[in-house]
Amino acid sequence: MAKVQEHLAALQTTIELILKISGSAGASVGVISNGEPHDSHYGFMDHRLTRRPDVDTLYGIGSLSKSMLAQTFANLVAKKVVSWNDTVHSILPEFDNKDKNLTDNCSILDLLSMRSGLPTFNNLWYQGNSSPLVSRSSLMSMVNGMQTRFPLRSDWRYTNWGYAVAARACSNHWEWFAQLWLQNGERTGMLLRGSWDYRSMLPITSQKIDSATIMGAAGGVCSSTRELLLHYGGLVAALKQEIDGTKTDSPVFNGLATLYQGQIAAGQKVETSTQYTLGWVKGCLPGRVGLLSENAGLLEEAPLLGKDTKPQVLFTHTGSLAGFTTTAILLPEMRSAIVVLVNTKASCDSSDFIASAVLEKLVGGTGDHDFVQMASTTKIQHIFSQSHISPASSMDGPNHGEAATTDSVCDTRHYDTRHQPWIAILNKLKGDKAAPTESDDKMETFTDVEAPEMFTYEERVYYNHSS
Template sequence: MGLQDIHVAARLKALEPHISNICRAGGAPGLSLAVLHHGAVVYSKHFGCCDVETEEPPDGDTVYFIGSLTKAMVSALVGICVEAGLLEWTTPICSILPEIVDTFQGRGSQLTALDLLSHRVGVSRGDALWLQRAGNILMPKSKGIDTWTSLPLVRDFRTDYLYSNFGYDMAGRAIEKLTGMSLGENLRSKIFEPLGMTRTSLQDDFSDGSNYAKAYFALDDASPFQVPIPTISDKTLMAAAGSVRSCTNDLARFYASFLHAVNDQFLNNTTSTAGSPFKQLVQILQPHSQLTMVSLREQSYALGWGRAQLPCVLGAFNYNKYLVPQMPVIGKDAPSKLAVYHGGSMQGFTSSVYLLPETETAIIALQNSTGLCDPCDWIAQLAIETLLGNKQLPESFEKLANTAAATGAGLAAAIDRKLQQERKPGTQPRQLLAYVGRYWNKVKTFRIDITVCNKDEDEELHMCFQGVENETYRLRHYHHDVFVWNASHNDTARQGRFQTRPFYSYKIEFELDAVEKGEQTVEVKAKSLRWMYDDLPKPVTFVLE
């Protein structure tokens, strides 16, 4: 380590008290941080514990789920397949997945890998149909294509950016079909093994079963509540969107090699680098979509990566931006540099990575919680400021984390207030049996069971997703034939559900019809329900079986 790198390490070490405070504020029981500069690790530190019960501290080999940091690995894998001649970036994906031909009002026949990996298809997200409670994947992989192609179009094709986990799921399926190997086998043989990433996988668990972080959600006092480990893997839906689990030691190897290859391929205008698994990086890191952030400088999306020209606001892929009045401008006291970055989350885990390609710098932060805010992203941005020698004080990031955490702890209450503002008082529901039944989406890949249960001599209406017992929620009468199912912050956290769902997604509206039961008897019975589970033009109808 050179003298300059020693000075960098010393400046980062001086941040440790502030990093610990940010972790406490946001409810991160454990966090691993690694920083590369000039292609080598100059700083590595691990905070808190990976297991609250045993108080075991994390280290560089502690495995975390890295969520959507998976996406850059998948785009790199597609680049390898393009270099090998298995497809072109502009190959219609329907030539590999014929099920999508003629879907999306003709877009399905035009979709390419570039469209899927840059989030420019324009299809609604649909995440509520597969991701609710910790430990559950609500939809089998076999139903993924039918479900995705049934989702409504909500953005213009190839001109509007709309983040899509389903798009990456489709890219992963295409790779599997082209190669005849699972996504995990592809990543292992083509990237992980060549780079010596021995603790990185898409499998359910690791063979030795040791040194992995437990998953936690933060209660409203920032204390941790343990939830089940995610079950996402290369055997499930959304493998390519967020199933990788890894550690800072392995990720340091990945990003060091990636940055070296990026600089080589951009400098020499080539598609490969000697001794590196990474191919086609000029295409992968080009801007392909415009992010929805307001900025004079570049804010774009490449393939699995965000691009931002400093100085500017960062954090497009973590939810801190929803929790503070204004995000900090990073890099304003230093010469302009390109930042390439992404964030990730699965229930109980959050991750963040920032790259500065010109200096082969990487900041990697992994935490084992879904917190009141995202400490890992605040800490990564603080590290960038420190590396650039800027004057933004660490205390300002502590203040931001405290503000964000207070807002995060109040999200459930804010949802309830919004619901109450729109409630029409003084109405009564029908007899609860009128709503009972099994309701399906139009392609019969997602079902909602409505039942009546007796509790303390009172009847309650319950809703269950996909027949999964612990995905059962109580429906409370709202007004007319509308019910709600929102819960307090702590109840939502104990379920391992994200607090950031839109307030309208907690409304379930029944549509009823009169049914003749005899010559003089008419029964009012629900025929469908409507659920606005996403940012959609109108609620989606689920029809009674």
């Protein structure tokens, strides 16, 4: 028990630097090992910088929700309500894609393992200033009109749409899922300590994604470090029993053999040790993790974790919403799990780097990786890829805490604090600095925005730190 806490303490500076470099407002880090939970927390919860997050602070966990929906289906299979191989069309006749093979043969298992061929198309629902502009009632007409990216079961592609359809297929039991996993509706807010060079931090409302929205099943769970460590701790204990062949007659978790079996190679065209199960990426150590993280496309090569350690299977997943990034890692052989919850959509996935640093400490890897430098490199690559800044011109940007110099004027808008925090917004008019104002303690999440880039669903805020 003391050893894990020592690892977290030793990583404190590393974690703080990763959060600062990435532009993350705050985070909660949790580890459970042999049933013993450990946690550490960073950043602030209120605008006066007096309250820190704790083990009960609530976060949107995004796609960490997927394994929970899959577990709900496993419970239904155990009760013989559905079968993994039932076709979606037989359960949900309105599932009628123009790809006849998909319509006739796609199963629940195909949807949850992301081998259906449905496209990613997140921009069709992830929009509207953190509020989706399409309703749940539009789901089937949208999915039926989508063109598949590959023939059924021939490849893998990350998509939220399959999880939304799977939930609709068992809509009679949707309320069960909602009551089981989506009980926490309000998120506790955190405030950034500041923004850094050539970036600004934008307070935004939490992504509206719950049981009433089109993607609630794919990413609508809201939870805390305490709750997730309890859940993942029980899960790794059950998986360890499954591995050792000591299963109980009355399991807490049903269907583990199916849920955690690799269904298809993930991320590559050839057979690989990295596979997608049902809501998890299955890999092994020594190995590379973070396949689903936004960092994966920004690093030349992901670090090899667990070097010189005993081979073992692990399961990982990440989550990302407007204002949140999350990472979870399961280590069944060690009966251990890691969860990192970050309350900012930053310039790199800080949750992934932090979780990797904790994992390396926990398993005793000898790779001597510099995760702080990786965060810095990834941040720069992200800025260049999003804003088309050249390395030379990036050196000529505004000073710390200053707005970018444009031919424009600062336009300040006021909002009723019962609905929206009072903030200052800089529009593309004629320019000067804009300072944030006092707002209530219910500001929730933040997005780190590069100065030259304007996102369609966000408005830029520049902070004057001299005030």
